[in-house]
Amino acid sequence: MIVGQRKPIQEIIGMLKGIKKILILGCSGCVSVCSAGGEKEVEILALILRIDRKKKGEPVETMEKTLARQCDTEYLEELKGEAGNYDAILSMACGVGVNYLADMYPTTLVFPALNTSFMGVSEEQGVWSERCAGCGDCVLDRTGGLCPIARCSKRLFNGPCGGSQNGKCEIDPNVACVWQLIYDRLKGLNQLEKLKEIFPIKDWSSSLHGGPRKIVREDLKL
Amino acid sequence: MNDVNQPDIVAFCCHYTAYACSQDLQNLPQLGFPENVRLEILPCSGRISITRLLKAFEQGADGIYVAGCKDDTCHNVRGSQIAKKRVDYVKDVFDQLNIEPERIEMYMISREPNRGFIEVAEEMTMRIKKLGSSPLKGK
Numbered sequence A: 001m002i003v004g005q006r007k008p009i010q011e012i013i014g015m016l017k018g019i020k021k022i023l024i025l026g027c028s029g030c031v032s033v034c035s036a037g038g039e040k041e042v043e044i045l046a047l048i049l050r051i052d053r054k055k056k057g058e059p060v061e062t063m064e065k066t067l068a069r070q071c072d073t074e075y076l077e078e079l080k081g082e083a084g085n086y087d088a089i090l091s092m093a094c095g096v097g098v099n100y101l102a103d104m105y106p107t108t109l110v111f112p113a114l115n116t117s118f119m120g121v122s123e124e125q126g127v128w129s130e131r132c133a134g135c136g137d138c139v140l141d142r143t144g145g146l147c148p149i150a151r152c153s154k155r156l157f158n159g160p161c162g163g164s165q166n167g168k169c170e171i172d173p174n175v176a177c178v179w180q181l182i183y184d185r186l187k188g189l190n191q192l193e194k195l196k197e198i199f200p201i202k203d204w205s206s207s208l209h210g211g212p213r214k215i216v217r218e219d220l221k222l
Numbered sequence B: 001m002n003d004v005n006q007p008d009i010v011a012f013c014c015h016y017t018a019y020a021c022s023q024d025l026q027n028l029p030q031l032g033f034p035e036n037v038r039l040e041i042l043p044c045s046g047r048i049s050i051t052r053l054l055k056a057f058e059q060g061a062d063g064i065y066v067a068g069c070k071d072d073t074c075h076n077v078r079g080s081q082i083a084k085k086r087v088d089y090v091k092d093v094f095d096q097l098n099i100e101p102e103r104i105e106m107y108m109i110s111r112e113p114n115r116g117f118i119e120v121a122e123e124m125t126m127r128i129k130k131l132g133s134s135p136l137k138g139k
């Protein structure tokens, strides 16, 4: 899922200076699962903003709503006829949701309440970590299912680097060296041979280097 | 403006903690429980939500506290530890909003019959008297 984290409160307060009526818009997708921008977090943020404004003697009117997803035309359309009622919309979705709001409502001010952090897993309650960087051309068949882009600090394809020590990455002794993990896993699978194959230079055009990405599926289009 | 000598304090209390002090909550005033503390009884302190704590403050409380069992004697095992995390969350929010974090507190009190329940109410009243009324009430 996409994992996000609420921005520092003062940063959000700064964005909303002068705004008197705001819609705080949650998303029931990924950001709800990672407890950053679902219905509960919307209610908490609304309270925080009202408390701050009440303290300053500059009250703000907050409306709260949580859509099934903010990355889907059909759900964002629910705001038609309503978006104009607010001075701004504060989105608690990932950056995708904020972008799509801005695309669909050109005359409405839109602000992000979260920092969209990464695509990752929920290891246990309250702990998330990165697993995929969305490179657009997956190589996991060659690395035992472990990603050298998202999980290697240097994004090496023919790792490990010389800094790998005792299974840890040289940037931090608490970070596992993914190339050690790849080695151990391939060894366990009797596939160490795979490591003899040198990765060619990666073509990053399927990643952000090729410009904004888009997928069109004619078989699904109506 | 409210009377700083009678600060408005909301106490969210675990049912077990509250009844350990007085089998009958009606007795509390006679036992010396301060009048300015409004009690809200919860089935377990772990039921308290961040939203409810913030709402109490928004609605005018000068101080808020949660009273639950000692962390190793909670009837529901981890209830008071969970409550403490939520209180700490609100303390951090207050800090970021330049509101004194001392306006909210978590107390873990023995469930044996004792006066701890009344003592924390008195302590919180003293503390809030020193801090003055809520900054949401204007100067």
Ligand code: SF4
Pocket (backbone or CB within 6 Å): A002, A027, A028, A029, A030, A031, A032, A069, A070, A071, A093, A094, A095, A096, A097
């Ligand atoms: S808007 Fe973002 S957080 Fe919400 S479902 Fe879509 S991708 Fe996930």
Ligand code: SF4
Pocket (backbone or CB within 6 Å): A131, A132, A133, A134, A135, A136, A137, A138, A139, A140, A147, A148, A149, A150
């Ligand atoms: S190789 Fe690319 S697509 Fe595959 S997990 Fe890594 S970043 Fe994601």
